[in-house]
Amino acid sequence: MVFAMTCEMFNSIVDDLARGGFCEEEAEALDHVKICPGCAQRLAEAQTLTLALQRAAEAWEPKEAPPEVERLLLIRFRQQRNLVRWHRRKQHWIMGAVAAGIVLMVGLSFWLARPVPAHRYSSPAMESPRQPAKQSAPPSLVPSPAVEAENPQPAEDSEFLPLPSAEDAPPVTEEQVVRISVPASALQEIGFPVSASTTSEEVTADILIGEDGIARGIRIVQ
Amino acid sequence: MRPYTAGSDDDLLRRMQNGDEEAFAMIYHRYQGGIYRFALHMTGNPAMAEEVTQEVFMALIGQPDRFDSLKGSLQAFLFGIGRNHTLRCLERERGLMPLDAGGEWQTHATGEASLELLDDLARRESVARLREAVKSLPPIYREVIALCDLEEKSYAEAAQMLACAVGTIRSRLHRARGLLLAKLEALYRAPANQGG
Numbered sequence: 001m002v003f004a005m006t007c008e009m010f011n012s013i014v015d016d017l018a019r020g021g022f023c024e025e026e027a028e029a030l031d032h033v034k035i036c037p038g039c040a041q042r043l044a045e046a047q048t049l050t051l052a053l054q055r056a057a058e059a060w061e062p063k064e065a066p067p068e069v070e071r072l073l074l075i076r077f078r079q080q081r082n083l084v085r086w087h088r089r090k091q092h093w094i095m096g097a098v099a100a101g102i103v104l105m106v107g108l109s110f111w112l113a114r115p116v117p118a119h120r121y122s123s124p125a126m127e128s129p130r131q132p133a134k135q136s137a138p139p140s141l142v143p144s145p146a147v148e149a150e151n152p153q154p155a156e157d158s159e160f161l162p163l164p165s166a167e168d169a170p171p172v173t174e175e176q177v178v179r180i181s182v183p184a185s186a187l188q189e190i191g192f193p194v195s196a197s198t199t200s201e202e203v204t205a206d207i208l209i210g211e212d213g214i215a216r217g218i219r220i221v222q
Numbered sequence: 223m224r225p226y227t228a229g230s231d232d233d234l235l236r237r238m239q240n241g242d243e244e245a246f247a248m249i250y251h252r253y254q255g256g257i258y259r260f261a262l263h264m265t266g267n268p269a270m271a272e273e274v275t276q277e278v279f280m281a282l283i284g285q286p287d288r289f290d291s292l293k294g295s296l297q298a299f300l301f302g303i304g305r306n307h308t309l310r311c312l313e314r315e316r317g318l319m320p321l322d323a324g325g326e327w328q329t330h331a332t333g334e335a336s337l338e339l340l341d342d343l344a345r346r347e348s349v350a351r352l353r354e355a356v357k358s359l360p361p362i363y364r365e366v367i368a369l370c371d372l373e374e375k376s377y378a379e380a381a382q383m384l385a386c387a388v389g390t391i392r393s394r395l396h397r398a399r400g401l402l403l404a405k406l407e408a409l410y411r412a413p414a415n416q417g418g
Contacts, residue, residue, distance in 0.1 A: 012396070015392075015395060016392075019370070019371070021376075045403060049402065050371065052349075052352055053356075053371040053372055054371070055349060056356075056372065057263075057371075060262065060263070060353070060372070062262075062268060063258075064254060064255045064258055065254050065255075065258040065272055065275040066272065069254070069275055070254070073250060073283070074243065076280060076283055077246050080283050084241070085241070
């Protein structure tokens with residue numbers, strides 16, 4: 001049985017035929033054109049329109065955006081790239097600062113909570129003249145009567161307190177005591193209780209220095 | 223012009239997101255021509271076509287994450303942006319014209335005038351008249367003419383770009399071509415009517 005195409009069916013595929021696209025019913029459609037002048041005319045129009053549109057597309061200028069558009073877009077691209085990089089860098093800085101802050105806080109808490117050995121730097125030579133009751137006395141910024149008499153010897157009544165910087169220093173066999181004058185704020189930094197009103201005052205102290213030149217302990221004189 | 227062909231769209235887009243300027247330039251050269259011509263065929267205005275092209279790639283630079291390769295191709299994504307900008311430009315220029323205004327149009331009917339029309343279309347000087355006719359089509363028909371006839375895209379490609387079914391493209395194109403022939407006939411008769 002031969003498939004017979006109607007004009008209505010032909011009309012639905014005429015553009016496919018004219019555009020040269022795939023059409024299953026192409027053979028039947030071309031047979032129909034041979035016997036139907038109206039549909040033949042329609043196909044001719046559609047083909048001519050396709051051709052005319054192709055020609056119009058070829059002649060339509062310009063075919064591309066001008067170079068100025070690309071230039072502007074590349075500038076915009078670089079700006080955006082720099083913005084993104086700056087945001088990323090800022091995030092890294094913030095994260096780094098937060099991490100450093102956490103490490104600092106943890107370290108400080110451990111340092112403040114550490115046990116302080118009371119007799120670590122007391123040498124036998126210095127311990128001998130001391131009274132047992134006075135050895136355990138806490139360091140004080142209160143001036144002793146001996147200092148008031150401008151005699152450095154009575155300062156030896158109080159013991160040397162270890163300095164944090166010398167915690168890991170090797171033991172010494174010879175030591176030397178040097179008397180210095182430092183701001184009270186410096187003592188506050190190494191853990192001495194100093195009231196806010198006296199931080200700017202000068203304090204006289206004895207520094208216990210080992211044979212290697214490293215300060216081992218401190219004793220407040222005045 | 224440099225040959226911008228290397229690399230798949232996904233690869234180029236990834237490189238572009240990492241700040242590779244050359245990758246962006248490759249994407250631009252791959253698609254700017256089609257987008258520019260589509261906008262030009264739709265608006266008939268080179269300045270507007272430039273604006274659309276620029277907006278499309280500005281959107282890509284500003285929000286490349288908006289593209290999802292699972293939902294479609296980069297070409298379809300860019301054309302989608304271009305199409306929206308083009309329609310907005312047309313609305314801005316001509317007021318809020320309904321996009322489906324083609325229903326009011328007379329479609330072409332085969333007749334004696336068509337023979338003269340065919341002769342006219344076969345001549346080179348008819349190009350300007352044809353452009354005028356294309357520009358006067360409602361946007362939903364103009365865009366299928368622009369893609370399928372002027373850019374010679376397949377029904378499937380046009381369907382992907384316009385985010386609709388292949389059948390919709392086919393039927394819209396059929397109607398668009400009928401409207402175009404009718405418009406051409408009207409344009410063809412116009413000088414004679416004016417003169418007589």
